[in-house]
Amino acid sequence: MKLEIRILTLGMAVTNCYLLADAEARTAIVIDPVDQAPLIAKTATDAGWIITHILATHAHFDHVLASKELKAISGAPFWICEEAVPMLERLPQQGYLFGMGVFPEPAHPDRLLKTQPEILQLGNIVLETRYTPGHAPGHLAFYLPDANLVFSGDALFAGSIGRTDLPGGDHARLMQSIREQLLTLPDETRILSGHGEATTIGRERRTNPFIEED
Secondary structure (H helix, E strand, O other): OOOOEEEEOOOOOOOOEEEEEEOOEEEEEEEEEOHHHHHHHHHHHHOOOOOEEEEEEOOHHHOOOOOOHHHHOOOOOOEEEEHHHHHHHHHHHHHHHHOOOOOOOOOOOOOOEEEOOOOOOOOOOOEEEEEOOOOOOEEEEEHHHHHHHEEOOOOOEEEEEEOOOOOOOOHHHHHHHHHHHHHHOOOOOOEOOOOOOOEEEHHHHHHOOOHOOO
């Protein structure tokens, strides 16, 4: 299997959308359908890939805004943690929180992922779920052990951590998630997060000031 990744930084919150592809099978998984569904779909089409699954790390608007439209365009199922559903269903109202009016309806989830660890066999790509609440209810990270790679959503960033001042946020719980679910990964594990540049577990363990202070 030949893995390829495309990163699209989109939307008003400058959020990273990832296309994780098995280039040999010409299939792709979208992680966090941020915004601009036609552009996400076109990126896959231009690469010769068929989108087979749409996953969301959590249900904040900037990670699911394009979920319904992308599902309609691609026909791919949409998966999210069961604990994130109440926030997902409030997507239209999330716009008011940020003074942006009403957002569109989200996609209806085709599978509700558990808070317990799961192995997701998506074609030849195998992802492990890691339950990382604290930034948002039902937050998941997706770990790809074969490639030493974790999609951390908004739990852990290069030099920072997810904010916990929004509804459902809990700083102590986020730090517990980071310690138990992310820092237990090998130091060489590359982190692709919801915002900003890539980093590694080892780098964040050594230099992230929030982790050092905790």
